[in-house]
Amino acid sequence: MLNRAEINHRLQGLGINPTQQRVSIASCMLAQPQHLAADQVLAMVRAEGANVSKATVYNTLALFARKGLIREVIVDPSRVFYDSNTDPHHHIYNVDTGALEDVDASEFPVPEMPHLPEGTVAEGVDVVIRVRNNA
């Protein structure tokens, strides 16, 4: 768990008002490199004793992602994961277990961007390697 002052500073640097709820949520997310779904974050925050609603966790995680503090990972149709690692990298997703792992971008360099549709700009490239257990 990071200390409050550090988190405050980091949130403010991104133009995020560091309210109690946001600091609690950020402190859980950034404690270590990890992939968490909203309800896992809710459980962690509550375990810390903070009083936060489900809706606030969802809204706050979306806010953090928009501001670039964390990264949204879309691999599972049923829930969104948030990744505390914002460096460019890819993911290995085990469809059997739900386990999500990072792959460094250098291990799997993506080629140059293809031609994009008129009037659009690239926001990012997500690479997901789907694996299953070798039963």
Place this chain on the structure above:
Amino acid sequence: MLNRAEINHRLQGLGINPTQQRVSIASCMLAQPQHLAADQVLAMVRAEGANVSKATVYNTLALFARKGLIREVIVDPSRVFYDSNTDPHHHIYNVDTGALEDVDASEFPVPEMPHLPEGTVAEGVDVVIRVRNNA
């Protein structure tokens, strides 16, 4: 719209019992290369006059994907798209408009598979290029 006999044959070839509902759904999905969410398929099938429930559309599309008739595309956290093109290819997703476009694999070749976790086998690699409108 493809003719019934052809669809029947194709479903049977994949070990899918060609019931009335399944043929209707397949016929909409395979009519042309496209990306459809479940409720779009429901609307199309109903427009054709077929009597199919929402649940059946969901279950049937999942079945088709499992059998390899169509491909699941996970790009939007809020809903799953199904792609009638099962050849290896990637996607460009416009986060502003929701538009989904194909990119041929040859235009964007992915490098060799990195080291996978013990006991797992690759099932596929999904590449999604996220773009937004150049406001």
Place this chain on the structure above:
DNA sequence: CTGTGTGCAAAGCTTTTGCACTACT
């Protein structure tokens, strides 16, 4: 006192589940 920003209960979606029904054996 007014306006902007925040948090959350309730509503809204998509998707899944469990059961009734069908169609074969």
Place this chain on the structure above:
DNA sequence: AGTAGTGCAAAAGCTTTGCACACAG
């Protein structure tokens, strides 16, 4: 009759919305 497979209403679960409240100007 028994059994495997199919379709769907209802339930479940994640996420968004709309509103009450807090806080700054």
